[in-house]
Amino acid sequence: MCASHATLQVRGLDAEVVAELKARAARKRMSPSAYVAGILTEVAATPAPRHDRRAA
Incomplete structure (x- = not known):
């Protein structure tokens, strides 16, 4: 299986958060x-709470 990679840019973070x-x-x-990608991958792999799920 060939994995595709995408880029995500996050703007507007406080300098303290970035630090x-x-x-x-x-x-x-x-x-x-790599650190932030790991966090986002973990969050995306976790089922969303029922109230967060968007109607498809």
Whole structure:
């Protein structure tokens, strides 16, 4: 299976949030991009609570 990769740009984050994400990534010896991608992948793999689900 061939995995496709997409790019997502997040704007408007507070500088403190960015600094914290970078620090957490560094502690895990990861790039900030890889660290945040891991968080987003985990969230996307978790079923949304019933009240968050959008009608298809």
